[in-house]
Amino acid sequence: xxxxxxxxxxxxxxxxxxxxxxxxxxxxxxxxxxxxxxxxxxxxxxxxxxxxxxxxxxxxxxxxxxxxxxxxxxxxxxxxxxxxxxxxxxxxxxxxxxxxxxxxxxxxxxxxxxxxxxxxxxxxxxxxxxxxxxxxxxxxxxxxxxxxxxxxxxxxxxxxxxxxxxxxxxxxxxxxxxxxxxxxxxxxxxxxxxxxxxxxxxxxxxxxxxxxxxxxxxxxxxxx
DNA sequence: GACCAGGCACATC
DNA sequence: GATGTGCATGGT
Numbered sequence: 001x002x003x004x005x006x007x008x009x010x011x012x013x014x015x016x017x018x019x020x021x022x023x024x025x026x027x028x029x030x031x032x033x034x035x036x037x038x039x040x041x042x043x044x045x046x047x048x049x050x051x052x053x054x055x056x057x058x059x060x061x062x063x064x065x066x067x068x069x070x071x072x073x074x075x076x077x078x079x080x081x082x083x084x085x086x087x088x089x090x091x092x093x094x095x096x097x098x099x100x101x102x103x104x105x106x107x108x109x110x111x112x113x114x115x116x117x118x119x120x121x122x123x124x125x126x127x128x129x130x131x132x133x134x135x136x137x138x139x140x141x142x143x144x145x146x147x148x149x150x151x152x153x154x155x156x157x158x159x160x161x162x163x164x165x166x167x168x169x170x171x172x173x174x175x176x177x178x179x180x181x182x183x184x185x186x187x188x189x190x191x192x193x194x195x196x197x198x199x200x201x202x203x204x205x206x207x208x209x210x211x212x213x214x215x216x217x218x219x220x221x222x223x224x
Numbered sequence: 225g226a227c228c229a230g231g232c233a234c235a236t237c
Numbered sequence: 238g239a240t241g242t243g244c245a246t247g248g249t
Contacts, residue, residue: 041231042230042231042232043228043229044229044246045230045248046230047229048229080245081247082245082246083229083247084244086244087243088244126232127231127232128232129231129232129233131230132232152230194230200230205229
């Protein structure tokens, strides 16, 4: 038997990068679109989000001013393909109101400053939790922060890097210990999260054992 | 027809 | 502070 080291976050990254290469995330044309997508994708398959964003684009509503002015029930109709459309319409409206009241309608203002401070601002907005906040920080604001999602937890648990008691914060700290949250690592955080989602979609959606998975040579547990 | 998808807020224990 | 529940569509 070859000697196998414990899985580290670095070698997981290297394996995924070697297999899949750059993912070019976030799939969006603007920071505005990133933020809207981040809110719409909550508990929702990305394909459905794309449909809703397409609706907004076609109606020319993909700007904060338009979101602010649109009637709520009209917005709800456009968001319908993304699911939980009433909640999501309310969340977008709420986000825009905060933008207007506190940041002169500018997401650049909201997103500028020390990462921890901006993160607190985002978390204070209703409808934005840790994952959504971090996705916005990283993909719309280029802040060096790791986005932990369901796939991340599932994959790391499966390979024994974390146990069931790991929380969002502890998992994120793990990444930040191994990959310093500095400007030069923004691109690594960007790709790493995207690569984990890609791996998750391909291999960790079912309870089947990961055959053909780029991480199959790492130690792993049978169950999710 | 069940189950899941790139969560979050709120109620309750 | 841990756990449960509503939100709701579209794909497999």
